[in-house]
Amino acid sequence: MFQLTHQLILGSKSPRRQELIKGLGFAYEIRTRDTDENYSQSLKPHQIASFLAELKAKALIETLKKNELLLTSDTVVITEGKVLGKPEDQEDAKNMIRSLSGKTHQVITGVHLTTLETSYTFDVTTEVTFLPLESWEIDYYVNKYVPLDKAGSYGIQEWIGYIGIQKMNGSYYNVMGLPTAELWQVMKTLGFIKYVN
Secondary structure (H helix, E strand, C coil), rough: CECCEEEECCCCCCHHHHHHHHHCCCCCCCCCCCCCCCCCCCCCCHHHHHHHHHHHHHHHHHHHCCCEEEEEEEEEEEEECCECCCCCCHHHHHHHHHHHHCCCCEEEEEEEEEECCEEEEEEEEEEEEECCCHHHHHHHHHHHCCCCCCCCHHHCCCCHHHHEEEEECCCHHHHHHCCHHHHHHHHHHCCEEEEEC
């Protein structure tokens, strides 16, 4: 049996992240605030996810109470040095997936944990290799699943992941939007998870 030392506040509307937090066995409350997710072009691609996770936390920090732990995160896809966020429309989504077809890309999720006393940021990278995809396969996926809320325009847990992903090096759940095993280890190390008889 285990328990959290703080009330967990999830700063995300993402149904995938909510599903993953539930899978860890954590009770949580959702608290969000619209944030302008702009970042300086001087940031290196691998720094962007952590920067945006921290930005989301700053927007919510004034709502935090004592004994609350805020978890915010952001996921980006990087292919050939180019950062892919969420697509603007379905055509943009198709173009993004075309740019991933037959290649290996990186999925980076930045995670930020905040209390009134402390904060901690980490990120996790997973390498994902797509098989070459035909145009009709890309069209079918985007038209049916409309992945406009997903970095890189795809969800690994959806049809495109079943038929298109050849191999992966790293955390599957990281590609879904939250590196659960790493999050568990960090929360244990920081003392937010306690074993109880």
